[in-house]
Amino acid sequence: MTFLTIAIFFLLLIMGIPIAMVLGIITIIYFLLNGQIMLLDSTPLRMYSSLENFGLLAIPLFMLMGEIMNEGGITARLVQFARVLIGHYKGGLAYVTVVANMFLASILGSANAQAAMMSKVMVPQMEKEGYKREFAASITLASSIIAPIIPPSMIFIIYGTLSSTSIGALFMAGIVPGIIYGLVFIGVISFMGYKQNFPKSERASLKLILKSTIQVLPALLIPITVVVGILMGIFTATESAAVACLIAIIVGLFFYRELDLKKIPKMLISTVTNTATVTYLIIMANIFGWMIAFERIPQLLVDSMLSITESPWVFLLLVNLALLVVGMLLDGIAALIILVPVLMPLVVALNIDPVHFGVIICINLTLGLLTPPVGTGLFIVSSMADVKFETLVKSVFPFIVISFIVLLFLTYIPDLVLFVPKMLGM
Template identity: 70%
Template structure:
């Protein structure tokens, strides 16, 4: 009977049905084909229980923060400030794309949202200065994967909720890996800029730098408050999301005066829509996970991996290879919700720190945004930047390989994720 369930899952995916519906429909097929129809009575309660977690409240609050910052002129000022600083060096606008993505990662926490927003802003600008659309689109997408790594991070919130790991600790664990990713992309740009003679813009004078810095100071309040607040223990990750929303509103409304009252309804609608999409996926994935647990699939996978090797290094290698494959087929958040309950017993058995493992699995599934055929980031940027899908896939290949190399460095360099959390007593 499980063969029919697997076939149903594959057929639903091939038909292009949204992954959230695929998970729910596959679970119903399982109930019907195995005769466990009595479980349908508990299905509504199961859907609700998957959402009943205080940590998930941070998701709509951080989405609201991002919407307020985009509408309030905060995002544009961060990009402009970065351009004033490094736009004059060879390949300067490419550096701006990476650094601006790192700035915005401390605000948005969603790679898809960041890729969509930066594609609208940076791809046309880079093309004007002489970069190819292929390279500009690929770099914008690739550098957006730091969004779920540098705090705040939606995917870290979900992992922390599922695994019982401190969300604050996960946020702090993402800082060094996020910087490593940023530096890796900067190094790649330096090499490609030297090889392909990338363009550069005029150098800004000290007066322009100073004015840009003064103008961006209120915008920097949001990431500073989030990071310092969590580091100092003044508030939790969820509370920091609420405070960040208030600060973004005040800065956009009263400092920059670009946030208008008439924009608030659309901002709230966008926040509700984005939150509903994510939470519906979480609810359906929780239902799918119930089916997996009922069939004792986690125990089967655990026993299989333990039979291969009892070495944690081998286990992490197998996990990475498995997740890279899964990331090409399933949305990252859905895969995370399904697989975390599967892997957590193994993480305990191999005595791997759950914070370190959380960073590994989140980075791995985020890389899936760059991989065909299901990489959602590829479809988003392909549509917004108006570039053919296959051209974008070809252009992003060097950045994808770099991302995988950095993933393995972080996997086997535990201190890269645990240094700051250990320093803060997590």
Template identity: 60%
Template sequence: MTIALICFAVLLLLGVPIAYVLGMTTVIYIFATDNMGLLLTVPQRLYSGMENYGLLAIPLFMLAGELMNSGGITKRLVNVAKQFFGHYLGGLAYVNVIANMMLAAIIGSATAQIAMMSRTMVPEMEKSGYSKEFSTAITAAAGLLGPIIPPSMMFIIYGVSSGASIGEMFVAGVIPGILLGFSFMVIIAIIGMKQQWPKQERTSMKEKLDSFIKVIPALLVPVIIIVGILSGVFTATESAAIASVVALVVGLFVYRELKLSELPSIFASMVITTSVITVLIAMANIFGWMLSFEQVPQQIAAWMVSLSDSPIVFLLLVNIFLLFVGMFMDGIAALVILVPIFMPLLPAYNVDPIHFGIIICINLTIGILTPPVGSGLFIASSITKVSIGSLVKSLWPFLIVSIIVLLLLTYIPALSLWIPSLK
């Protein structure tokens, strides 16, 4: 086992893709222990890792997001936010956060959202008098809302890995997402008191009403998802299929900006991204199987219990560990590796799996904006041409408030569990 773990660390440091790292480590373990019988069951384990109905939600939600984006959803969301909030001091900063909150209910991916909004909002804010560093920082920070407000790819993967209800994970993310977005707006207000930020002219009520009516079809997708799951009309996976159909109809016949000629490229993008995630999950399954064979989860559980039997201490240690992991590893990769290890610990500390899912997903999402490996940092920096150092300096207030929100969600379970309890 020691040889396998050393190989795991070396391959990670060499920059080998995480899916290959997991698979190669498992094969090295089998040969190092001379347990060739395990090799015969690897194909079955790979297949069983993908044989989960919940995984169908990933390509379907990605399809819905791609269809809505190609159908002109982004500019309509930004426009309606401008109409209602642009006239306040620092209005475009608020618009950035609010537009990201609405966009999160369609995309479900932080990196995709950061890339899209960096191209849309940063030039707009810069033209209005905001510094490029602050504009990039608020855009990157607001991208954290992508995996929290449902639908969320990370929630789906957590549900599949842990056995928790994906539908309950979706609705549990509503209040945390709103709380995080509101916290960012508080930071904007505080910073705005010290700086003379510009504001736009107040628009008439008629203009506001017109922009709101135009965006209603776009907002049908998240409404259908949340209402459908809460009412029990359909599951999270079924809601993804319905959302895709609604997105297609809205893009083709309501906004009329989606072209049939664009569908092949949309499907190709969805297939490529889904394949990457699927291979990662399959490899993580055999890696987790190796850890279980060596009773690593049980050993970690015994060690954690020996440290303290207090849920408060346990959750604090988990958060510190996850924040450290998030600095060096992609969130989805860390999720598929760590969830099988942590799940056996939850009953011992009486921690609800849905509550824990919100904690681990938000914690690892923060990692995309923390150096040295934060993918969100590099995406925003490469698009806006702001140096990583300047971006991190402007990001610190938002990272600090994100950690404060994480701690609130950790120690006030009702913030995550109240809406699921209404089902």
């Protein structure tokens, strides 16, 4: 019956049925085929209980914050600030794309949302100043993976909820890896700019730099408040999302005066729709994980993996390679929700720090946004930037390679990830 269930699972995926529905359907089919009718009676309660987690409140709040910042002119000023600072260097607009993504990462926390927004903002501007459209699209897509690494991060919230790991510690652990990725991408652009003679913009005047700095200060209050508030224990990661929303509203209304209150209902509807999509996936993945636990698959996996190796380093290498393949086929959040309950017993058995493992698995699955055939980021940027899918894949390939190399460094030098949480006693 197990093999039949697996076959049906892959058949449903091939048919193009949404992954959330596949998880729920396959769970019900499994219980029916195995005569576990009593478990079906408990399924609704199990679905409801999967949402009884305080940490999940951060998801709609951070989504709402992103909506408010886009409508309130905060996002535009962050991009302009980055451009004024470094736009005059050779390849300056490419650097601006990376740095702006680092700024926005602490606001949107979603690689897909960031890739979509930056494609509309930066790709036309880069093409206008002499960059090839496919390169502009590829650097926009590649640098968007920084979003789920620098706090606040929705994918960290979901991992922390599933693994009972401190979300605050995960947020702090993402700071150094996010900066490393930004610097590495800037290095790649610098090398390519030297080879291809990238264009550069005019140097901004001191007056413009000062003006842009003053304008961006209110916008920077949001990420600073989130990070400092969590560090000082003033509020939890979830509470920080509510505070960030309040600050975004104040900044958009009273500092930049671009937030239109008439658009609030539209922003709320968008937030509710996006939140419902994520929470529906969490619900279905929870009962799917329940089925996996019933089959003792985590325990069997632990036993089989430990029979192959007891080395955490070998295990992490195998996980990275496996997740790279999984990320090519499944959406990152869906894969995370499915795999964390399966892998956490192994993480515990091999004494791997769950915060370190969380950063590794989240980065790895985020790389799936860049990889064909199902990389959602590829489809989004290809559509938004009007670049052929095949052309974009070829152009983004160097960034995929360098991203995986950085991931290996983060995997085997844990202090790069755990330095900040340890320093703060988390």
